[in-house]
Amino acid sequence: MEKGQPVWLRSTVSRWGWVPALVHNREDVVIKGITVLRVTLRDDPRSASMGQVEVSRSNSGCLSPFYDQDMHRSNEISGGDGYYADIEPFEIVLTIDIESAERDELEDIKIRDQASTHQVIGGVDDLIGLTHLHEPAILHALRLRYDSDVIYTSTGPILIAINPFKSMPLYTDEVMEQYRIQGEMGLVAEAKPKKGEKKKPVVDMGKRLPPHAYLTADDAYRAMMRGIEMSLAGGAARREMAKRRRATEVKGANDDNETQMNQSILVSGESGAGKTVTTKIVLNYFAMLSKVSAMKSGELKASEAQEEEDGQVRVEQQVLDSNPILEAFGNARTIRNDNSSRFGKYIDIRFSPSGQLTGASIDTYLLEKVRLIHQTEGERNFHVFYQFLESASEDDRDEYFLGDMQLEDFALVNQSGTYDRRDMVSDVDMHIEMMDAMSIMGFNSDMIRDIMRLVVAVLYAGNMTFTETNRGETCILDENEASLAVASLLGVSYEKLAASLTCRVLFLREGNITKELNSRQAYKASEALIKSIYGANFDYIVKVINQSIHMEQPKDGRRGKEQSAYIGVLDIFGFETFEINTFEQLCINYTNETLQQHFNKHVFKLEQQEYEREGILWKFISFPDNQDVLDLIDMKRVGILAVLDEQCIVEWGSDDKFVQQLYTRCGPHDRFEATPQQKPYRKFSVDHYAGLVEYSTEEWVEKNKDQL
Secondary structure: OOOOOEEEEEOOOOOOOEEEEEEEEEEEEEEOOEEEEEEEEEEOHHHHHOOOOOOOHHHOOOOOOOHHHHHHHHHHHOOOOOOOOOOOOOEEEEEEOHHHHHOOOOOOEEEOOOOOOOOOOOOOOEHHHOOOOOHHHHHHHHHHHHHOOOOEEEEOOEEEEOOOOOOOOOOOHHHHHHHHHHHHHOOOOOOOOOOOOOOOOOOOOOOOOOOOHHHHHHHHHHHHHHHHHHHOOOHHHHHHHHHHHHHHOOOOOOOOOOOOOOEEEEEOOOOOOOHHHHHHHHHHHHHHHHHHHHHHHOHHHHHHHHHHHHOOOOHHHHHHHHHHHHHHHHEEOOOOOOOEEOOEEEEEEEEOOOOOEEEEEEEEEOOOHHHHOOOOOOOOOEHHHHHHHHHOOHHHHHHOOOOOOOHHHOHHHHOOOOOOOOOOOOHHHHHHHHHHHHHHOOOOHHHHHHHHHHHHHHHHHOOOOEEEEOOOOEEEEOOOHHHHHHHHHHOOOHHHHHHHHHEEEEEEOOEEEEEEOOHHHHHHHHHHHHHHHHHHHHHHHHHHHHHHHOOOOOEOOOOOOEOOEEEEEEEOOOOOOOOOEOHHHHHHHHHHHHHHHHHHHHHHHHHHHHHHHOOOOOOOOOOOOOHHHHHHHHOOOOOHHHHHHHHHHOOOOOHHHHHHHHHHHHOOOOOEEOOOOOHHHOEEEEEEOOEEEEEEOOOHHHHHHOOO
16 A cells, blocks of 8 residues: 555445545554554545546447436546545544554555556456455446446356436337347357348457346347257267367356256345346246247247147247236335335246256245235235226126225225335236236136226225124124225125134134134234235145146157256345335345355356466455354244244244244344344344345234235
């Protein structure tokens, strides 16, 4: 760290977390017999221009259609109102360890690159190529790219996508075709123009296209096809194919998993990061690749004729058409996102040896059923309620006993006072799209009618009320419009509905005992009924979709093995932390902790082991290992979930007893915190990899039982 060295200085003043600085002076000093380095840092007067990016248009490789105006915007940002314009001049003197400074391992000071002109916005398309790979350098590169509408950046096999919160024409057929040709030919080629069309300019031959969701999807597809090809070839043929491929591939292309057929793509991020949209982008790309493969094999033309005759739809379109249905029943407006997936899904996409999409299956996880009962201010319940009520015809209103009922009249959707979407998407249009998709996916009119009956039954169930009797020890279900509508829509009598909600039957050896419930217990029973009906309805919808898009895989007669391969796409919740975090947030964050552990294992641990096996000189990179957080949550007998399960097993279990056991067993853990201020309110905090999250334990025992 020499005099005049540009550095990054950690700062709580800057909204970026770091500020640029210069080493104004340095000297070795001896303190208690130990030689240390004393450095004087001052603000960098050149920081006002740090946002400027000078890139040659012809060499940029940038696919952004906003390139010209964005470069002008970026230069404006970096001028008088630059990234660090709000930072006052400063001078600070620090005493630091000499060896740590030489190794660039200081926590609060990081070496900064000299200002230079780059051919790529932000300096690199892949963050691994940064001269200094640390937090401020990564943030600065991503910031420069984002301000130029370059939202995709690689870091090895991982694609970082920063949500632009606006429509961007990066997903046109022309762009998709460029990535397909690159993947197919091993380098960037030029698509043949149609008759009468002008030649479209493309990136220089032999240069890899910039990062994109299409590129990630294409890499997975090509790796799968290489695996299929090698699995069907003999040993000598495999070696020859691998040799030929290495000679023709673009430098920097992903050659991992050379012989692995099955691939996976994990789409993760915090709420509002764009996971749902990214998943749809990937599925669209796979559908395009499948159609191209079918056209090349001559199968598409014949299949299209059969479709016209039978009125069938190709499986690629069916996979895409499942999205509007799942989004209607599983997505909702949250504080951060107007179309947030409130469930996780894993899509298993099957391909034939020729690369055609032959079928798929969808597994869903952790549907946020608690949203049916409670929504915070600024949020909505699941989309389907708003879509149906806004679109219901007079016949629908008569059939489902809606009359002139509006959104404001139902307790399940009026408690937040939020009925619209900020993204300007029409609920009516989305309902029409959902109904069309259901027809394509094999839902007949009776099935659709039954599904919507259950949707309306759930809405009316939220309006049911109970009256206390016997001094509050028992209650009765009020016989009003809501309860009568629920009974009729569910196909049961009012008396049976009332009995199921106001009484509990205990099955004993000596005989059955009926126990009457008080009003609080009855309301909880009605909430459990609401969640059970909606959850079963959602599972049924997923089942029908899977029946429509699933296809039995052909067998190889010689080996008895499947000839096909699959690519799995996992779209899961992002890490969540709100003003009030409950059992649902712990489950979601536990899932993300597990994914983070998987990420650490494969990106850091296995990569370093690979370097050791190959004898490559490398420097150990320390990374946060979150295994201790996972142990806190899921370890047998002493983990949070184990303590909770114990309280659910015993008849006398309660939230109070759970919290007391939690404080006793988990209190000594380094990642667990329960302050004197939290304990009276039965709260605790977990130090997750993404930060400290406070949890409220209200109704955890009941939620974990998930009893009807």
